[in-house]
Amino acid sequence: MLLIPCPWCGLRDEAEFHCGGESHVVRPPDPDAADDAAWAAYLFDRDNAKGVGFERWLHRHGCGRWFNVARDTVTHEIRAVYGMTDPRPETAS
Amino acid sequence: MTGFRLAAGGRIDRARPIAFRYDGSWHQGFAGDTLASALLAAGVDTVGRSFKYHRPRGIFAAGPEEPNAIVQVGPRPDLKATQVPLAEGLEATPVNCWPTARFDVGAAIGLAKRFLPAGFYYKTFKWPDWNWWEPLIRRAAGLGRVDPAATAPAGQRRHLHCEVLVIGAGPAGIAAALAAGADGRRVVLVEQDPLLGGSLLVDPGEIDGMPSDLWLRQAEAALAARPRTRILRRTTAFGCYDHGLVAAVERECIVWKIRAARVVLASGTVERPIAFQDDDRPGIMLAGAVRAYLGRWAAAAGRQLVLFTNNDDAYRTALAWAEAGLAVTAVVDARRSADGMLPEAARAAGIAVTTNAVVERAHGRSRVAGVTIRDGAGGTRRLACDTLAVSGGRDPALALFVQAGGALAWHDGLAAFVPGDGGYVAPTGAATGLSGLGSALAHGHAVGATIAGDGAPPQALDTPEGTILAMWHAGGDPARSWVDRASDVTVADVGLAAREGYVSVEHYKRYTTGGMSPDQGKSSAVLALSLLGRETKRTPTEVGTTRFRPPWDPVPIAALIGADRGPLLRPVLHLPADDRHRARGALFEEYGGWMRPACYPAPGESREDAIRREAAVVRAHAGIFDASPLGKIDVRGPDAGRFLDRMYIHRLSTLKPGRLRYSLATGENGIVVDDGVVARLGADRFLVGTTSGGAQRMAESFEEWLQCEWTDLDVFVTPVTQQWGVVNLAGPRARDLLAAAGSDIALDGTAFPHMSFRDGQVAGIPARLARVSFTGECSFEVSVPARRTAELWDALIAAAARAGIPEPSPFGVEALMTLRIEKGYLHVGADTDGTTYPADCGFADAVARRSDDFVGRRSMRREDALRAGRHQLVGLLPVGDDAALVSGAHLVATDGGSDGHVSSACWSPAVGGRIALAMVRDGRARLDEAVTVENLGRWTRARIVRPVFVDPEGARLA
């Protein structure tokens, strides 16, 4: 059970959160211009990193805010939390 | 001879005798006994039968590692007798014998078929297949029974936070807790036993110049006096999880989730045996257990002891036995020599010590009656005894350490795994491989202290101990030498598993089932992996251990469930006018988390009759319906319209204030996820209606898109479902009834047309009136503050009598479903599934009209979404017998496969027969085609029709 540092509420139990999957997935700016392969990649292709991965989490039973988490999927170490519009942070992996 | 109670001593209360029944016979023990100690003292040799061979088994251990004394207490199966506190009137039975442990029919298995090797079941019962045999084999070999009628005791889940959690209250754990809480830090000390003290309860000594019992009392008092130290007795830490979460179970009913900044593991050791032939006979026990029963419970396992050891520590058992005035035949020590302090003390006590010798086999059938020993020169001789204490060394109890991320390291000098690097728990005391009381106290103090050099550790001397000689199988027939008693795995099975290729310790475990019983291989795991290593010429490090998964010890499901049962398992919502529906005899059912009236049966009326009557009354006169659970989301802000355009398949930014629009929401994959009616309250404000079940999901989806994707949009989302009570009047007389109730809103169809709303008052209550219909009838949806719902309900019904109109008939969800099927109105989740695009259910034009983007649009433009042959929503009317026209039935294609399925069906009062909606391959191009519908072997002919059975022109909506 992870302890997740919500940027607004501080360290809270994982049970309060919902994981929204991989973050930084770019929605094609003009979907009509995206071919089927590009659209499918947006919908389905994920890095599924072994090591540091970037996910978005919702503090569902707390402040209700989404934020990004850089989490090592092997050790579960949380390397960083950052805003939804912030760039992917540098994390040594 | 059997076991008996010593005349004096022990930590039992002889003034409080306790009667209990085991396996049908009454016995007596004392307060402070466990079921195991009481059975031992009562002279019960055979406490159960083994799992596969039904061999007689006696008590083997004194703690959670007990493999043999697995008992059923009332409705609870698979408890270890060593962990069951004795209580007045306790009734227990062994789990694996019939009719009794002493005379067991299943023992014929052991006699008829000499032995069932590892994998026997899988190899033998392949024909006709394993599933055919499994129930028979389970009945013969199962452990315990579950009474489905029994109610489990109430459990709890609770939380604790502290700076230091100490697991285990032996000398090291107590020293750690004393040091950790000295400066007022929050400390939690958990101990699986009812008493603190650990090894001190069995092996007392001198600490800080006083008897250890006195020191223990003082230490316990000091801890109890600290307001921020909490002691949890009879509490077993059973799991270490990510980020420092430790789970523990107290008195088998409270599960504690403990978050600690630091975790100290003082879990001690578990003794292991050495295997030899027939080493599972009753009367053969772990040396430490024999000593524990003597010292702690004044229970002697027998009268004449042989001790078989490869280490110094076990000599304490022979010394204690002799001190109790009992006979020691000999100590058989596998080591070439034994001249440490403890062996010398044994010799000084007149005990015969034979070194460089092993016990090769045990004699006796229902109880050990002697042993054959083999000396270094190969000579054998027989020794008489009624009790054999065996010790193959001690394994630090490190399951929690590994769960917490630590790595184990094999220590040749100790012939055991000790803590290596990593993990978030700090092991201390015997769990690190340390021996000696003084060392344990000093180490515990150092690990517990937050500030280095803070205070002095409790002082005690170490008893020097000689080295251990690693030994796993001493001799005799490997097929009769046990590794895992609880699962009936022998030394030969380990060899067989290795020869058949199960050389990974995980494969070995699954093939032999070793370590899978209630004791989870606590005393046998290292023995097993060492034997596996011997067979495959690998070191214990190379073999490794099986993965240590929580729980370390079984946890009752009732404790894990906590309060999540009955009505609390999944709490439901009740309507704001719940009591009004009750008063009218509503039959409540759960719909999307809400308890709603399915229908309102009159006395003696069936559910089905009530539904038909209610639906008919709505068409003929008027009905009243509680629609409060329909989802409502307030969406406002300068970009609200733009945002909703992107969330729904219709443009909503073009909606005029005061008007309503129905639309569908899809996911980014283009599949329908929800529908609802959207009201434009003002230039920057919308009230979005959702399905009852979709209210929370849609609001969360809105937030996710706004927070994660369209962060430039200025929109606020507020779910308001439960702030409003909503009552719907529907039917030809709905307008008259509403007028009778009194409203300042003009109700005629010109001033107030279908799909518009007005704010005003109804029956003196501030209300929003919406002309929206899910029945196909002229319908008024009245929304008021939730707390005034019952008042509104009463007023709408009372108004009828005043105006001389018959009352509106309350109708439930099922009649509403009948009415909407008659009109072909979509029910998302019933008529749609995970493959349904809007075009499939009649919304192709709406999608085609959009040239701008919205969620899911791109997916709807894929070839697969536009191809011919997709399933489309149509109606079905039976031709003749209508028995198979039910939801879930399939249309039979010409090739015998499925051509689609019935998605909704009902008996329609308006049509006078069954009608259905169906998703049918190319359905819209097949109107009037006759098809065959099949449901569970019943067949119906039906005709494909447009999905509207009543008022296709919509004249009734005016």
Ligand SMILES: [Zn+2]
């Ligand atoms: Zn938060």
